[in-house]
Amino acid sequence: MNAHAEALHDDHHGHPPEAHQSSRVDARVLGMFLFIASEAMLFGSFFTAYFFVRVVNPDAPDTWPPEPFEFPVFVAGVNTAILVTSSFTMHWALQSIKRGNRPAFLAGMVLTFLMGLAFLLTQVIEYLNIGFNTGDGAFASVFFGLTGLHGAHVAVGLTLLGMVIIRGSRGHFSPEHHHGVELPGIYWHFVDVMWIVVYSVVYLI
Numbered sequence: 001m002n003a004h005a006e007a008l009h010d011d012h013h014g015h016p017p018e019a020h021q022s023s024r025v026d027a028r029v030l031g032m033f034l035f036i037a038s039e040a041m042l043f044g045s046f047f048t049a050y051f052f053v054r055v056v057n058p059d060a061p062d063t064w065p066p067e068p069f070e071f072p073v074f075v076a077g078v079n080t081a082i083l084v085t086s087s088f089t090m091h092w093a094l095q096s097i098k099r100g101n102r103p104a105f106l107a108g109m110v111l112t113f114l115m116g117l118a119f120l121l122t123q124v125i126e127y128l129n130i131g132f133n134t135g136d137g138a139f140a141s142v143f144f145g146l147t148g149l150h151g152a153h154v155a156v157g158l159t160l161l162g163m164v165i166i167r168g169s170r171g172h173f174s175p176e177h178h179h180g181v182e183l184p185g186i187y188w189h190f191v192d193v194m195w196i197v198v199y200s201v202v203y204l205i
Contacts (some may be wrong), residue, residue: 032183036190039153043194046146047201048121053138068133069139073203079122080199083154086115087192090185097168100175106168109181113161121153123147143202150191150198157191160184 094107127144136143164184167173173181 005014013193019196026179028179028183029186032186038185039190040194043146043149043197046142046149050142050146053142067137069143070130071203072126072130075126076199076203079119079126080195082115082122083119083192083195086112086119087189089115090188094178094181094185095174097178097181098175102168105173105181106165109161109165109168112200113158113165116154116158116188119150120158123151123154146198146202150195153191153194157184160187 089108089111092103093112096102096104096108132140134141161184162182164173167180
């Protein structure tokens, strides 16, 4: 065994060698982006159903939503502002832990969680007072399907944020080890962007 081989043997003795990475992007981050791409395609199928219902409606585009349905556009707009703001607090939390500022990190995470929870509760209240349900025709079904799909993603995001808050309060994460914050943050930004699309398409256009 030559000197180079002996050095490799000594370096890897007792543990396997590090896996080679073919991409400059961290494998965990890349995996999250691929997952988000699959989720975007799922939302795309729901948007396709929504536009189909809208195109075949004889009253569109002059009357939309079709009578007797009405959208609480203002309430949904306030809810949109809340969710968009939560993206900024999520970014603040991530940058804070990268700088080693744990109090600011926890404050940002808690604010993000509370705003996400406020969004979800407001959506539930909207469902209870909107005046129609899933059985009131194709339009109602696709409306609840699309907004409900997003609401389910918000609920998943809140679960991830809650786990980050619990771990962070126990001293986890540091400037060197923050992927446990970054990955839920990427997911949360996706949820926020997707809601902007949903709000624009369903409530405004």
